[in-house]
Amino acid sequence: MKEQPIGVFDSGYGGLTVLKELVGQLPQYDYIYLGDNARAPYGNRSFETVYHYTLQCVRWLFDEGCPLVILACNTASAKALRTIQQLDLPRIAPENRILGVIRPTTEVVGNFTRTNHVGILATRGTVLSESYAIEIAKFYPGIEVYQQACPLWVPLIENNEHDKPGADYFVKTYTDQLMRQSPKIDTVVLACTHYPLLKEKIAAQLPAGSNLISQGEIVAASLADYLQRHPEMEARCSKGSRTRFFTTDSTEDFDNHASIFYGKPLRSTHIDL
Numbered sequence: 001m002k003e004q005p006i007g008v009f010d011s012g013y014g015g016l017t018v019l020k021e022l023v024g025q026l027p028q029y030d031y032i033y034l035g036d037n038a039r040a041p042y043g044n045r046s047f048e049t050v051y052h053y054t055l056q057c058v059r060w061l062f063d064e065g066c067p068l069v070i071l072a073c074n075t076a077s078a079k080a081l082r083t084i085q086q087l088d089l090p091r092i093a094p095e096n097r098i099l100g101v102i103r104p105t106t107e108v109v110g111n112f113t114r115t116n117h118v119g120i121l122a123t124r125g126t127v128l129s130e131s132y133a134i135e136i137a138k139f140y141p142g143i144e145v146y147q148q149a150c151p152l153w154v155p156l157i158e159n160n161e162h163d164k165p166g167a168d169y170f171v172k173t174y175t176d177q178l179m180r181q182s183p184k185i186d187t188v189v190l191a192c193t194h195y196p197l198l199k200e201k202i203a204a205q206l207p208a209g210s211n212l213i214s215q216g217e218i219v220a221a222s223l224a225d226y227l228q229r230h231p232e233m234e235a236r237c238s239k240g241s242r243t244r245f246f247t248t249d250s251t252e253d254f255d256n257h258a259s260i261f262y263g264k265p266l267r268s269t270h271i272d273l
Contacts, residue, residue: 002065002238003030003065003238003240003242004030004065004066004067004236004237004238005029005030005031005032005064005065005066005237005238005242005244006022006029006030006031006032006066006068006069006070006223006237007031007032007034007058007061007062007064007066007068007069007070008022008031008032008033008034008069008070008072009033009034009035009036009054009057009058009061009069009070009071009072009073009076010033010034010035010036010071010072010073010076010193011035011036011037011039011040011041011042011053011073011075011076012035012036012037012040012041012154012158012194013035013037013157013158013194013254013257013258013260013261014072014073014154014157014192014193014194014195014261015033015035015072015073015193016033016035016193016258016261016262017193017194017196017197017214017215017216017261017262018070018072018101018193018215018216018219018220019031019033019072019243019262020216020261020262020263021216021217021219021220022070022216022219022220022223023243024220025217025220025221025224026220026223026224026227027241028239028241029237029238029239029241030237030238030239030240030241030242030243031242031243031244032061032064032066032243032244032245032246033243033244033245033246034057034060034061034246034247034248034271035245035246035247035248035249035254035258035268036053036057036247036248036273037247037248037249037250037253037254038247038248038249039053039248040158041075041123041154041155041158042073042075042076042079042123042125043075043123043124043125043126043151043154043192044123044124044125044151045075045125047079047080047125047129050075050076050079050080050125051079051080051083051084053076054071054073054076054079054080054081054084055080055084055088056273057273058071058084058088058098059092060271060273062092062093062096066096067095067096067097067233067236067237068096068097068098068099068233068236068237069096069097069098069099070098070099070100070101070219070223071098071099071100071101072101072193072219073101073193074101074102074122074123074126074131074191074192074193074215075123075125075126075192076100077100077101077102077131078102078125078126078129078131079125079129081098081100081102084098085098097230097233099222099223099226101193101215101219102131102132102135102191103135104215104218104219104221104222105132105189105191105213105215105218105219106132106135106136106138106139107139107222108218109136109139109140109143109187109189109213110136110139110140110143112187112211112213113143113186113187113211114186115184115185115186116140116142116143116144117143117144117146117182117184117185117186117187118136118143118144118145118146118185118187118188118189119145119146119147119148119178119179119181119182119185119187119188119189120132120133120145120146120147120148120188120189120191121148121150121174121175121178121188121189121190121191121192121195121202122147122148122149122150122191122192123149123150123151123154123192124149124151126149126191126192127147127148127149128149132145132147132189132191133145133147144182144184146178146181146182146185147178148174148175148177148178148181149174150170150174150192150195152170152174153170153171153174153192153194153195153198154192154194156170156198157194157195157197157198158194158257160257160260162197162198162201163197167198167201168201171198171201171202171205172205175202175205175206176205179206179207185210186207186209186210186211187210187211187212187213188202188206188210188211188212188213189213189215190202190212190213190214190215191215193215193216194261195214196214196215196216197260197261199212199214244269245258245266245267245268245269246268246269246270246271247268247269247270247271248270248271248272248273249270250270251267251268251269251270254268255267255268
């Protein structure tokens with residue numbers, strides 16, 4: 001059977017933290033990862049630009065045979081997913097599907113909080129989209145949502161400065177700004193797939209007993225559930241336990257940085273869009 005991998009897309013490296021969990025929980029499937037590193041980061045770009053870039057990358061993954069694409073990028077999920085699902089998918093590939101990372105996270109966030117005060121740490125684009133507040137309200141109307149943009153965290157991580165002492169100041173700055181919005185916050189969502197690399201530093205700045213949620217495990221469990229509920233899609237996904245990596249920028253840079261997110265060495269291929 002022709003390989004029909006599950007596509008995983010991110011503007012850069014962060015989606016590798018999601019892919020790592022997908023491969024860990026669902027190792028039987030084939031995967032293609034595409035990082036649009038040449039145009040990253042997406043966090044401060046306009047809705048129209050993020051939509052345009054994301055649609056280009058989704059179409060490339062479809063052309064590579066992916067019947068299912070996961071936007072492992074909160075900014076793309078917030079700014080582009082709904083439009084592509086509603087306007088583009090019926091026209092370009094009605095039999096294919098695109099999933100994001102925001103809905104799976106918001107579906108379960110109520111299981112973690114006792115105070116019903118939830119904090120969101122995210123890029124400026126995700127915060128401005130209000131996607132988390134809107135989605136959480138659908139599932140848990142009693143939860144109060146507080147958001148904090150962290151514009152310097154992705155550059156810190158992508159320049160491999162996240163584990164240096166200098167990063168502590170910026171982690172504390174944004175975490176304190178979030179907690180000042182409500183001392184009742186007991187659950188914080190890392191609403192950017194880069195942020196798990198700062199998880200220990202962020203946790204150290206939160207009150208004792210706080211829940212700090214990263215998305216990889218949640219998205220992997222959600223995908224397993226989705227495939228079980230949609231056997232027609234599950235049957236289309238090839239099962240050869242192969243994972244391939246592509247980047248729109250330098251493969252040398254990608255391979256050097258990507259191993260930090262993925263947890264082991266990898267080799268990528270360059271593509272032009």
